[in-house]
Amino acid sequence: MFLVSFFCLAKSKIMGTAIKDIDSESPKINTITIQAERFEYTPNVVRVKKGEKVKIIVDSKDTAHGIVIPDFGVSGIYSVEFTADKAGTFTFKCPTYCGEGHNEMTGTLIVEE
Template identity: 40%
Template sequence: MNKKSYLFLALVAIAAVIALSACGNNNNNNSSASSSPSASASSSAAAGGEAKAITISAKSFEFDQTDIQLNVGDTVTLTYTNTEGNHGLAIPDLNVNLKNGESTTFTVDKAGKYDFNCSIQCGAGHDNMTGTITVS
C-alpha cells in the first residue's frame, strides 16, 4: 500500500470512532440549568396554572415519556436525564435544549402542540426519539 492508502484508512477509522462514540454511555452529571425558553417566565399564580415538575429520561433510542399534557399557565420545571447512551432533549418552539442532568423552568402561555426530540445525533434510532407536549 502507498502512503495515500494508509492515510485514507486512518481517516476512515477516525470517522468510524467518532460516529460510534455518539452512542456511547456518557453520563456527565451536569447540574447547569438552561432557562431561556420563549414561553413566558411569569409565575404560575399570576398565570392561573399549576406548578409541575417533570423528568424525562432517555435510553437507547427512546424517551420514557412521549406524550405530556399541560394546561395554559402551567409553570414547568423540566429535568432531563440519560439512563443509557448519550442523548439530549430539544423543544425548539420553547427554546429548550437540555443535556444529561440539566433542568429548566418555563411557563406555557399559549395552547398548542410542542414537539420535542433528541438533540444529539446518537445512532440509527435517533430519528425515532420524538415526543409531544400538548398544552390546552
C-alpha cells in the same frame, strides 16, 4: 431605648410580612421527569396546562440525551424550564446525537387550555 426597640421590632414585622407575601406569590413549577434511552422517551407524551411554569428533567439511562422544544425556544441536556404560554401540540426531540435511531427520538408536549 424603648423607641429604638419598638422601631426595630416594627421594621422586622413589616419586612417579614413583605418577604412572606413575595414567597406566597411565587409561581409553582410543574416538574416532570422523563426517562431517555436509545431512541425513545418514557413517557413520550407530556401534558401541561397553559400558563404553567414547567421544568422537564431528562433522566438518561444509557448515554447523554437531552430535550429540545423548538416552539418554546428551549434546549438542554439535563433539563429545560419554560412557561407553557401557548396551547397546542408540540414536538420535542433529542438534541444530542445518540446513534442511528436518533432522528426517531421524539415526543409530544400537549399544552391544554
